[in-house]
Amino acid sequence: MTLKERITEIKKNYPSLQSAILPSLYAAQEVYGWLSREAMREVSEHTGVPPAEIKGVATYYAMYRNKPMGRHVIQLCTNIACMLMGAETLVEFLANKYGLAPGKTTEDGRFTLIIMECIGACATAPAMLVNEDFHENLTRENIVEIMERYK
């Protein structure tokens, strides 16, 4: 399905056009990898909501990407439960081993690291999402093994 077709489907789920913005932005992000000016203009065109409104929404929410991402997006939690279990040492470890700093992408474009607020894995901390997959009880050892699965 093209982005236009997807947005046409999305619009059917709601009684107002504006409501389609959040899911349409996700759809555009899937197609383009991030929300470029072009991607946002397309969402505006297909929903009929003004571009300024689209941009206002897209920049408000943390999970819309305002720059290109790596092939695999790592979302690592550093909130209290994860912090108590050593998430900060993992952030350091990723910087040293992969040259992967928070908010940045590796030079080969393989990984982007995003520091998250609580992702709801507090009893199995520290935890991260790689793309859509949860990985929990992370250690310096198993995080390497997990990342190797994402080429």
Place this chain on the structure above:
Amino acid sequence: METVLLKYADKKEPAWIDEYVKDGGYKSLVKTVEELTPRDVIDEVKASGLRGRGGAGFPTGMKWMFASQDPKFPKYLVCNADEGEPGTFKDRPILEKNPHLLIEGMTIAAYALQSVMGYIYLRGEYPGARHILEKAIAEAHEKGFLGKDILGRKFRFDIKVHMGAGAYICGEETALIESLEGKRGQPRIKPPFPVNSGAWAKPTIVNNVETFANLPYIIGIGAKAYAAIGSADCPGPKIFGVSGRVNRPGLYELPMGVTLKEIIYEHCGGIKDGRPIKAVIPGGISTPLIMPDKLDCPMDFTSLPKYGSLLGSGAVMVFDDTVCMVKVYERAIKFFEHESCGKCTPCREGNGWMRNILSRIEKGKGTMKDLETLKSVAGNIVGKTFCPLGDGSASVVLSLIKNFESEIVYHIKHGKCLSAGA
């Protein structure tokens, strides 16, 4: 007590519809449409004493009553699955492992409230749950538990999943509604309350995942039996999510009113390495600290305020004597600073100030003047914001100062932490 909410939590796969039905699922929905009128269901929920599990503890039956008395239609049903309160992971096992319990609960509510459309507002951080819920919704359609002519009756209801995009404030119901309407998720002024003017200005009932998940059980065993579980004034099973320095962190479904001591020492096997408890957050990071001499407090909506705190989401975070409380709250306030929606100045600016001061103190660069400023800023946020985010962050800073002023002063005077782990 039988396990209701976490029934399939330890399984690898979700309970899909065949397994759910085989284990007695959807019987409560059948009973609802065959034996009860919408009014009966509302009365039953009122009689059960069920209180909302999202954090505020508002009586569910009363909320429904308000919505049903409003003459406007359509009425929208919204499931708040935006659990973002740090420390909270109680709804995830329902969404990921027991999706039909939620769907059955929402459908019972739709029958009672004569709603034809429901939305599950799911946090963006749970993409896996989205696929599970959408598959489960399709299964329910196929078996006639959702859609047109549900169970052969003139009863129509559908559910759509709406993904949030990483804004904590959208757990607040009016911000959630704004976000569902495709706007920046900023809270609305109340009144009007969502029960009268919510999504698209129509009566809207927003309930938490765990609240909906309690409904099939209430209809199944009856309000009277349900009301006899746990605390008299807020009964029923409750999921407690325990994290931090305990031997067995995890999710525990226990009767409302179980003591904090029982949760920590009996269910979670006590503190790691047998160390002493320093403090406990009882209901997610926006609830004030419970100190070790108050562990006999019953965990329910009415008891915790008597101990100076709140039940919140039932997210228990346990700190032992190795933990630096200044560091914990520096991180907590960094969260609130990030998540403040920016609408109210005291919250938007105040959280930044509080985080700056706590960072300075944590790094050993604080002054006694900083401590005074921290008290003053926190005091100026409480009660001066639109929604409870600002109240939450300021009240936990005040709780930190009240209980750990000497630790903060030690940080300031010695440039380092007093705690054993530092």
